[in-house]
Amino acid sequence: MGLDDIKFPIYVIGTEDIETIDGVVFADGRIVDDKNMSGKTIGTRRLETDLPNLYPLRYMIKSKVGLIKHRGYMYIDSEGTLFSYKKQKFLPLKYHKIRRIDMKEVASLLWLKDINFPIEVERPPAEEYTWAGIIYKGTIPWFFYEYSTERKKDTRRKV
Numbered sequence: 376m377g378l379d380d381i382k383f384p385i386y387v388i389g390t391e392d393i394e395t396i397d398g399v400v401f402a403d404g405r406i407v408d409d410k411n412m413s414g415k416t417i418g419t420r421r422l423e424t425d426l427p428n429l430y431p432l433r434y435m436i437k438s439k440v441g442l443i444k445h446r447g448y449m450y451i452d453s454e455g456t457l458f459s460y461k462k463q464k465f466l467p468l469k470y471h472k473i474r475r476i477d478m479k480e481v482a483s484l485l486w487l488k489d490i491n492f493p494i495e496v497e498r499p500p501a502e503e504y505t506w507a508g509i510i511y512k513g514t515i516p517w518f519f520y521e522y523s524t525e526r527k528k529d530t531r532r533k534v
Contacts, residue, residue, distance in 0.1 A: 376459075378439055378442070381439075381452065381458070383436065383438060385442070385451065385452045386432040386434065386436075386451050386452075386453075387432070387435075387436065387447050387449070387450060388407065388430070388432075388447075388449040388450060388451055389447060391449060393407075393449065397411070400451070400455070400457065401430075402430045403430065406421075406428060407429075407451060408420055408421065408455045409424035409426055410455055412424055415454070416453045417451060417453055418453065438497070439510075439518055440518070440519070440521070443510075463534075464533070465534075467529065467530075468508050468509070468532050469508070469509055469529045470509075471487035471488050471509060472488040472505065473487060473500070473504070473505055473507055474486045474488055476500070482496065482498075483495070483499040485507055485519065487509070490516050494518070501522075504523060505524065505525075506522065506523040506524070506525060507522055508520040
């Protein structure tokens with residue numbers, strides 16, 4: 376499964392001992408998801424199930440950046456799809472000066488120097504951040520990675 380195919384949010388499963396029996400997903404012998412329930416999401420199905428001993432889903436990852444920064448590799452998405460994600464290739468991380476920030480209702484748009492379209496971010500940066508790190512796919516800006524108070528050296532990240 377590629378990074379663009381993942382439907383966020385996803386939840387971390389901290390073990391490789393995963394099996395599915397009769398529509399019930401187990402991790403370390405505890406229930407992760409009961410697909411026999413009528414709910415559309417894993418959260419609803421976990422609330423509906425009568426089965427005891429639920430596996431704790433302690434860590435939720437909301438974005439590509441969160442997944443790239445996480446060190447695990449077994450996950451389940453909110454629809455109940457199990458997948459393994461291992462970082463395999465390096466992509467460029469380049470820093471751009473923030474020119475303007477447009478505040479919208481549910482997100483903010485960053486206008487950056489040398490990029491002729493806005494980059495959507497969850498929330499605007501604090502005032503001291505004047506630079507934004509962007510992950511590139513080939514020569515095209517792909518997604519926001521981090522804010523910085525100063526221009527950092529262009530580098531690469533394993534994704």
